[in-house]
């Protein structure tokens with residue numbers, strides 16, 4: 621696998637600050653045409669006076685604190701602009717589900733392909749996540765060879781729900797990549813009824829894809845002659 625260095629959030633942030641500094645320096649430097657090299661140099665020194673440095677320090681501190689607060693409240697800011705979210709997530713410690721899988725806070729089900737755990741914010745009466753051990757970003761990153769995995773996830777999901785509530789009404793599905801909250805493939809296994817109207821939105825057709833549909837998409841098209 622080709623692995624190239626991917627920047628972390630903090631690094632991206634610091635790089636942006638550095639760029640800002642460079643841009644401000646240049647605007648400052650060229651805003652008045654210097655008469656000669658000495659004037660040029662003096663102007664550059666003036667730019668580095670204490671007021672500028674203090675201002676920059678305050679700006680950096682305040683915005684960094686704001687960034688930290690944002691991160692604490694909302695998690696990682698969207699990074700698609702800079703990088704592939706999947707690559708960021710693949711760095712150990714960045715993917716929530718990989719963390720659960722590898723740090724082994726024992727999930728209630730585990731086999732050689734998937735783990736299962738209760739959703740932290742259940743939208744139905746019972747809400748389980750079936751998560752493959754392999755880091756797959758979302759359904760768009762599945763290959764034909766993954767059909768077996770999807771079938772397995774569907775089977776495990778159904779088996780677990782049957783153990784908990786044999787007579788329940790079940791819903792299984794993946795979120796559309798554009799509405800995916802966590803960039804690690806997961807199948808929702810839900811026992812109805814839903815808890816709120818927002819749950820209804822979450823499992824509505826445009827953003828919720830059933831495992832059957834995923835398999836149909838991956839399966840080779842039958843030739844009709």
Ligand SMILES: [Zn+2]
Pocket residue numbers: 709715716717718719754755756803804
């Ligand atoms: Zn992951």
Ligand SMILES: [Zn+2]
Pocket residue numbers: 794795800801802806808
């Ligand atoms: Zn989801």
